[in-house]
Amino acid sequence: MNEVTLTPASGPLTGNLQVPGDKSISHRAVILGSLARGTTNITNFLTGEDCMRTIGAFRQFGVSIEQNDTSVKINSNGPDDFKEPAEPLYYGNSGTTARLMVGVLAGLPFFTSVYGDPSLASRPMDRVVTPLKKMGARFDGRSDGTYLPLAVRGGNLKGIHYILPVKSAQVKSAILFGGLFAEGPTEVIEKSPSRNHSENMLRAFGADIAETNHRIRITSQKPLTAADVHVPGDISSAAFFMTAAAIVPGSKLTLSNVGLNHTRTGIMDVLAEMGASVDVSNKQTIGGETFGDVTVTYQKLKGAVIEGDIIPRLIDELPIIALAATQAEGETVIRDAAELRLKETDRIKATADGLTRLGAQIKPTEDGMIIKGDAALTGGKTAAYNDHRIAMMLSIASLITKQDVIIDDISSIAISYPEFFRDLQTISSKR
């Protein structure tokens, strides 16, 4: 347990921050760099625990991966040279590693077994196992392959045509990665767009991939060609500081080199709709991913309704949006977000409970929450449910409470943002 006591901010937040590299893109860079033949150099890699799990997974196949802080160099001869691992693969807390790797393991002609921490062991895996079984991979696992630990015997895949039953980039990506090993084309259809980093990076690595109208088609073409990847700053990490600037009166913060892929920028749209001033400058695009500087300036917020197709574009930001909503004029309603219940913890319950303990009024619903605005947060003892996004959200809440905030355990923050408290100190005048 790693308890922390945080003191309220003494004044406006100002300055400039560069948040660490994007978690989703870092995972994918290691996966495609390992599947490709040649040398892949990754810059601004996220060294958080989750992405290190993905590096560990490929090292167990014998791939040479040198990691020096945020620089990663992968030398690979492609999957034909991968060795059957002697030990089970441990994916810790990382849903993205588990689900994306299932797509890869399904294509490898040998046996692997996979497990994770108690949180990961409670997250559904049938969403990736079901389509990959249809493609020909063999799985066994708890509750007939619904949960980790999983045993996989891969190889001899055939392409499929699959309409995604859940709005999930992890499921889409697992099937596309399986498609890299399959005989015949694989087609995935998504009803509303989820993050498309896999598609962008597959293209950059020379895959035969085409996309029309939410229909993505990939045809196996071995091996992929190595390509360098520059990872933009993680908008999901920047979201904590964007929101901090939007709720601490008088603040103005600039987050530099933040990923601005349209499938991820829902947080900026919502903050702007709620009334914050959100400005973008210095935009550039590398490897299909756009990034730039985002400046958020405090303005009194107003409540909003957040629902429908925007949800996948801000799914990981809903806890911090809930905090913003406690400071807005009027009520905020979040709907269509039942997926939040299946993350590292049940984030509807954890957000409502964590903020209620600090004095907010939040009513959890089956697929979202209703948040009463203009709450004077008191502070006190609260719980992060061993979830990095909840721990960081509650830490940002401490900036506007009357008294100190005591969070039971903040060790989960190392999952996605190891330097979070250093950055929080940089921009808050009192710490």
Ligand SMILES: O=C(O)C1=C[C@@H](OP(=O)(O)O)[C@@H](O)[C@H](O)C1
């Ligand atoms: O593909 C990815 O990198 C991710 C997709 C999202 O999950 P789902 O695809 O399950 O919605 C997101 O919550 C997760 O943090 C990262």
Ligand SMILES: C=C(OP(=O)(O)O)C(=O)O
């Ligand atoms: C849900 C998340 O990650 P994952 O699914 O990879 O555990 C997250 O980072 O908020």
